[in-house]
Amino acid sequence: MKAVMYRTYGPPSVLHVSELEKPVPKPNEILVRVHASTVTSGTVWLRRGAFPGSRLMTGMLRLIAGIFRPRRPVLGVEFSGVVEATGNRVTKFHPGDAVYGTTTGLQQGSYAEYLCVPESWRGGVVALKPSRLTFAEAAALPVGGMTALTLLNRAGNLNGRTVLVYGASGSVGTYAVQLATYHGASVTAVCSTTNMALVRSLGADEVLDYTQTDLTRLGRRFDVVIDAVGKLPASSRNALLRPGGRFVSVMSMTGETNQQLERLHQLVEEGRLKPVIDRIYPLDQIVAAHDYVDSGRKKGNVVVDLVTAGRKQLTSALLAFGLFIVAIGCSPTHMRLKSEQPDNPVLEKLYRQDVAIRKLDAETDTVNLERYDKVHRERVFTLLAENAVITPLDKLRAAWILQHTAAQLCEGTLTSISPENFLLAYKLSSSGLHDLVQQQDTATIRTYNVARVVALNYDRYLLYTTGYQKFGTQFVFDDKTGEMWLAPIDTTLATDEERKTYQVAPLQQLRATYKIKPK
Ligand SMILES: NC(=O)c1ccc[n+]([C@@H]2O[C@H](COP(=O)([O-])OP(=O)(O)OC[C@H]3O[C@@H](n4cnc5c(N)ncnc54)[C@H](OP(=O)(O)O)[C@@H]3O)[C@@H](O)[C@H]2O)c1
Structure with missing residues (x-):
């Protein structure tokens, strides 16, 4: 093993x-x-x-x-x-x-x-x-959940109490916010700007940004202060805790028991914890x-x-042929996709080349950008422009290839891509992959090595992102406004500043220029 x-x-x-x-x-x-x-x-x-x-x-x-x-x-x-x-x-x-x-x-x-x-x-x-x-x-x-349970037990009855959770965006913090809310507390969560939308979505009544707010001058005190990240300065703690209030911190010994694990199980099944x-x-x-x-x-x-990894081990003999088999569409998913429409043979060939390149990358544990020649990529763009990429499988194959394009663009190692090709690359990511996300077809997503495909639902934005972790980049698309970004993979674009920094082109402008109809 x-x-x-x-x-x-x-x-x-x-x-x-x-x-x-x-x-x-x-x-x-x-x-x-x-x-x-x-x-x-x-x-x-x-x-x-x-x-x-x-x-x-x-x-x-x-x-x-x-x-x-x-x-x-x-x-x-x-x-x-x-x-x-x-x-x-x-x-x-x-x-x-x-x-x-x-x-x-x-x-x-x-x-x-x-x-x-x-x-x-x-x-x-x-x-x-x-x-x-x-x-x-x-x-x-288990670890974050049991630690949060322990801290909350130490804090005592939370019903009707005011609770401040510091470090609310970490593992312990995200569980602590959900649990304190469930126990009837009025929860004020503290995190950085980037994580405010996430923390709010967990049920916090109020979210404070520690990069903008001086907690020693908040002028309010809480019944319970939970330091879920172990970084709350003593001066802030003293200013935030009411006399007789309880302070609990992750920087203390906590235990693990089967009872706690079973309690977490119950809370999850009741829909209280995620x-x-x-x-x-x-x-x-x-x-x-x-x-x-x-x-x-x-x-x-x-x-x-x-x-x-297990699959790889089980099919060690198959490994060399595995990607090829996927490429020719032998898995049940691909058979289904293939039956919808015949694939594009040119794209299939390009895809197989790309698979071979990626295999070399994996074997040498380096990404050799020179292996990805421009001509090869341009042919994919041509196919896209000719609307020759039609089936979901075609889209995935092209997405596979274009992930590199996006990454290199972001890194600045590729500068010659035209705006229309960028848009096409983007369109492909947001339609082919988006379809699969909607269908929750995780097997196919994984097969195609798209390391991260998520739909993040923020207050105002529904963002579809696809990324390739080796490069640490992602495309992000706001389905409502049509804006798009090319950003480092850990960017959530939850702040105006980030959205401004990474925005690459107004979609409507590109649509007008290249006469591409909206979906
Ligand atoms: N006692 C135990 O048994 C036990 C169990 C589990 C964990 N722990 C300890 O608890 C701590 C937290 O672990 P974790 O895994 O839950 O956290 P984590 O996920 O490692 O915490 C990272 C989060 O904390 C935020 N953060 C970083 N610096 C911060 C600061 N100065 N003020 C407020 N937030 C900050 C980060 O977001 P931003 O940088 O964007 O703010 C990030 O989202 C660790 O020290 C861990 O070792 C203890």
């Missing part, structure tokens, strides 16, 4: 994907085929072997995780997946059960295709996966995933997808 290992503490580059023996469950354990895991702040500390700003805590972490090097070389704490086998003393779970949980704190090991955990504590907290959640969402629930997923990385992009979380800017949770 594939697993992400680290032999020394350090930066994300210490992580590498290796082959390991599939584990065998002990009598009290279940063997889980892991579908998803996460990169939490805690996973980052384990990888670094250091706790931010505290030698004492670093010492404690090293005592448990290994003094000089990691004692347990497979990283990863949270997981979701399906029980594949059970030990003979297991009574609670059965093969085929969808489960989620943690390997509890410092035990680690969930960045692997298979994982053994005891059916009950100690050494693993596991429960049935809430049916409302995808595997990716379920993997992101994980916020920022990004999903395939297992082989684990270094990029850790790089991103190291930035300290993640919104909610970052997920690691292990199913793609």
Whole structure:
């Protein structure tokens, strides 16, 4: 099986994907085929072997995780997946059960295709996966959710209380806002400008921007202050807390229990709680995933997808031909798409060339821009301009190729693209991929390696974005106003400033110039 290992503490580059023996469950354990895991702040500390700003805590972490090097070389704490086998003393779970949980704190090991955990504590907290959640969402629930539950329990009865959640856009913060709202508190959430719309959508009554508001001068005090990110300055805390009020912080010891996991399950099924997923990385992009979380800017949770890796392993012989098979449309999805209309053979050929180039990129772990010759790309644009790209499959093939174009444009390594070709590239992304998002055809989206396709519903904007994570860029389109942007992938365009910075061309102007009819 594939697993992400680290032999020394350090930066994300210490992580590498290796082959390991599939584990065998002990009598009290279940063997889980892991579908998803996460990169939490805690996973980052384990990888670094250091706790931010505290030698004492670093010492404690090293005592448990290994003094000089990691004692347990497979990283990863949270997981979701399906029980594949059970030990003979297991009574609670059965093969085929969808489960989620943690390997509890410092035990680690969930960045692997298979994982053994005891059916009950100690050494693993596991429960049935809430049916409302995808595997990716379920993997992101335990650590942040249980920590938020613990903090709220410490805060006492919240009904009718005023609660301030500081760091509301992180994993713990997004859960804390939802839980405090559910418990009847009047919630004031604090985050940066970029995350205000997200936090408001979680139910906060009021959202304050910490980059604009001096909390020491707010002139209001709260019954409870929750520091969900561990960065609230003491001066602000003192100014915000009413006399006799409660202050709780993530910078304290919290525990994990099966009861908490079951409570989270219940809250999710009742529709009270939902994980916020920022990004999903395939297992082989684990270094990029850790790089991103190291930035300290993640919104909610970052997920690691292990199913793609599993598929690769299962079809190792097929791997070399896999993309080719997809290209000629042999999967059931593609058969369905093909039956709608014949594909464009020229585009199919170009697509196959591009697949081969990407394979080279993947093998060498570099993106060699020179491999993407301009002529090759221009032919795709010509096909688009001639309206020869008609079927959803054609659109996807062209999208595959044009993701690079967009990325290079954004990076400034490609400057010669004409506005009409840019628009066509954009149109393609927003129609072909948009269709698939609407149909929730995630299998096809994944097959085509479009790393991130999301529809974000902000107060005023419905944004469709497609991006290619290796380049960190995305197209964004506002379906209501017709505006469009080419922006770094972590941009939400929730602020006027960001929208101004990354806007690339007014769609209406381009439509008029190139006589393209609106959808
Ligand atoms: N006690 C426990 O068992 C436990 C469990 C889980 C987590 N934790 C700890 O809790 C902390 C939060 O973890 P997490 O995973 O929930 O958070 P996280 O997702 O890593 O937090 C990142 C978020 O915090 C925001 N942020 C960054 N600097 C900020 C600041 N100065 N003021 C306000 N917000 C800021 C960021 O957005 P902007 O930069 O845009 O503001 C980002 O959305 C970590 O230190 C983690 O180790 C403790």
